[in-house]
Amino acid sequence: MTLRADPAVVAWVGRHVLPYEAKVRSALSRARVPESDIDDLLQEAYCRLCSLRSIEHVENPEGYLFRTVRNVLNAQIRRRRIVRIDFVNAMDLLAHADQRPSPEEETSYRRYLALVREAMTALPERCRRILEMRKIEGLSQREIARRIDVSESIVENEGAKGLRLIAKALRDKHGEDAPEIQWRRQARD
Structure with a gap:
């Protein structure tokens, strides 16, 4: 079963989330995550974001992108038997990069x-x-x-x-x- 993305959600991602990609890339690069892994993480994050049924609950697009990438990274870590140290560093950086107050x-x-x-x-x-x-x-x-x-x-x-x-x-x-x-x-x- 193929899930079709809502064009309004895709447009919202392009307008409100995509501008923060450079910040996420920078955080992941500082954690020494290889560029190819960064591309994969972001691709999966964008797929998740575009498959959202609604974006009304998203108050902070930047923080939502960081959390989504962190969740993708978490899922990859859970699936792997050996966890790379750069992924652990990336988790720490992404956790601190989300500026939304607790x-x-x-x-x-x-x-x-x-x-x-x-x-x-x-x-x-x-x-x-x-x-x-x-x-x-x-x-x-x-x-x-x-x-x-x-x-x-x-x-x-x-x-x-x-x-x-x-x-x-x-x-x-x-x-x-x-x-x-x-x-x-x-x-x-």
């Missing part, structure tokens, strides 16, 4: 984000609004100053004050384990 890191980030949101609600109105426009909406200091009719130095000072207050609130809740928040001075537009 579920624990995602949970920690969500908790941290909830604390930051809570701290933001306690800020003085103008300070909170400036931080929202700067950090969430991505507006320049000049644009914020124009919109709320204040000087750019007030925008800069209020933004820094807001970040200090949020950092203090986080330290009060978490002590010294609270992540550092910084107001990065960016070039004025």
Whole structure:
């Protein structure tokens, strides 16, 4: 029985996954995997990816490619009686190349984000609004100053004050384990 690939999935692989092939090749080369084996690993990975019924679950195409290649490598290792050292090195490199956060890191980030949101609600109105426009909406200091009719130095000072207050609130809740928040001075537009 031959499985036909969905043309939309194949197009998605070409558009969103193929650009990361060089990174995978580089990781495998650093592990001293022979070029012919790299070609075989990638060919099998692309076959697996193109045979997916849906790609909606894929949030990070780069990480998904690395995991797929790692799974192909795992399958080859299981089938072999003698495991080549370069395959073991490749497994290590591929495991670290996947930059997607672990579920624990995602949970920690969500908790941290909830604390930051809570701290933001306690800020003085103008300070909170400036931080929202700067950090969430991505507006320049000049644009914020124009919109709320204040000087750019007030925008800069209020933004820094807001970040200090949020950092203090986080330290009060978490002590010294609270992540550092910084107001990065960016070039004025």
